[in-house]
Amino acid sequence: MKKKIGVLVMSYGTPKSLDDVEAYYTHIRRGNPPAPEQLKELKDRYEAIVGGVFPLRENTDRQVEELQAELNRLELPDAEFVCYQGLKHTEPFIEDGVRHMAADGIAEAVGIVLAPHYSTMSVGSYIKRAKATAEEAGVRMSFIESYHLHPKLIEAFAQRVSAKLDAFVETGAKREDVKVLFSAHSLPERILSMGDPYRDQLLETSEAVAEKAGVSNWQFTWQSAGRTAEPWLGPDVLDTMKELSEQDVRYMLVSPLGFVSDHLEVLYDLDIEAQQVAEELDVRLMRIDSLNTDRLYMETLADCVLTECRKGALVHG
Numbered sequence: 001m002k003k004k005i006g007v008l009v010m011s012y013g014t015p016k017s018l019d020d021v022e023a024y025y026t027h028i029r030r031g032n033p034p035a036p037e038q039l040k041e042l043k044d045r046y047e048a049i050v051g052g053v054f055p056l057r058e059n060t061d062r063q064v065e066e067l068q069a070e071l072n073r074l075e076l077p078d079a080e081f082v083c084y085q086g087l088k089h090t091e092p093f094i095e096d097g098v099r100h101m102a103a104d105g106i107a108e109a110v111g112i113v114l115a116p117h118y119s120t121m122s123v124g125s126y127i128k129r130a131k132a133t134a135e136e137a138g139v140r141m142s143f144i145e146s147y148h149l150h151p152k153l154i155e156a157f158a159q160r161v162s163a164k165l166d167a168f169v170e171t172g173a174k175r176e177d178v179k180v181l182f183s184a185h186s187l188p189e190r191i192l193s194m195g196d197p198y199r200d201q202l203l204e205t206s207e208a209v210a211e212k213a214g215v216s217n218w219q220f221t222w223q224s225a226g227r228t229a230e231p232w233l234g235p236d237v238l239d240t241m242k243e244l245s246e247q248d249v250r251y252m253l254v255s256p257l258g259f260v261s262d263h264l265e266v267l268y269d270l271d272i273e274a275q276q277v278a279e280e281l282d283v284r285l286m287r288i289d290s291l292n293t294d295r296l297y298m299e300t301l302a303d304c305v306l307t308e309c310r311k312g313a314l315v316h317g
């Protein structure tokens with residue numbers, strides 16, 4: 001009989017429904033319920049992108065299903081993979097995922113996050129929680145910390161950048177006149193003094209994607225910064241757009257590299273908020289498609305999992 005290897009697939013998590021936004025937001029705020037106007041503001045943003053249905057979880061569910069299928073397509077002689085979700089701010093929580101594996105009799109597992117870049121504030125905190133529960137539950141676990149330069153990930157992003165540059169050319173723009181804006185979720189500035197690799201990894205991904213897509217007219221910018229008193233990493237994409245428009249840049253292609261599926265930060269912060277600013281500035285703004293269940297992305301994840309299993313001698317060959 002083949003041995004079962006668990007794969008804990010972790011991500012930030014998205015609410016189950018509009019009614020669930022309050023509990024979700026309270027968890028993000030470490031148990032402090034949001035003020036009514038804060039809650040309304042977040043609910044309004046979700047409402048603006050979902051229009052009654054709530055497809056964001058399905059994106060993640062599909063990614064996890066496809067990863068499991070991709071891993072088992074390998075038909076390893078001695079092992080079979082079972083994927084479990086573990087979310088940071090909503091059910092099934094990271095701890096639930098690990099306990100679920102243990103209850104299913106899984107003794108060995110690897111953990112991976114649906115975000116390519118490592119920060120102690122994101123991926124690091126997911127791993128810490130999974131490790132603690134794995135120790136309690138008696139599951140031997142190891143983790144993939146980042147995969148921001150995996151060749152298939154770079155290829156997947158580069159294909160999307162090229163496709164949208166072609167779309168710009170079809171509207172009459174010159175390819176080299178389009179400014180490619182690579183972006184990612186901002187974090188508090190203090191991560192830099194903590195020696196966090198997040199920013200460097202994002203710049204490395206940007207450079208690799210630009211090179212693969214043959215793009216020289218690009219820059220990196222942050223997006224979706226929190227509204228707290230402490231400083232967050234900048235410049236923000238909206239400020240970058242304003243500055244570029246003052247330099248007479250008319251075509252911009254925003255390419256979020258830190259998100260792997262259609263999330264609030266993509267569907268609202270870019271498609272609604274940034275698009276509105278683009279209109280005010282009389283700038284033509286496009287966005288690359290999200291990876292979602294892109295084949296190359298699924299292969300990236302499967303390859304990372306398999307490499308980690310071989311390293312820990314969980315599988316042979």
Ligand SMILES: CC1=C(CCC(=O)O)c2cc3nc(cc4[nH]c(cc5[nH]c(cc1n2)c(C)c5CCC(=O)O)c(CCC(=O)O)c4C)C(CCC(=O)O)=C3C
Nearest residue numbers: 012013014015028056115122185226227258262263264265
């Ligand atoms: C680095 C990073 C990623 C990328 C890496 C990764 O994916 O892990 C990410 C992803 C996501 N963030 C998400 C949603 C939210 N993040 C918030 C708040 C925060 N994000 C932070 C960081 C990140 N977040 C931080 C430091 C905060 C401050 C509070 C805290 O320390 O946590 C808030 C509160 C309100 C607001 O500020 O807007 C919301 C609603 C969703 C799901 C959206 C959906 O449902 O589609 C996703 C994928």
Ligand SMILES: [Fe+2]
Nearest residue numbers: 012185224265
């Ligand atoms: Fe976030």
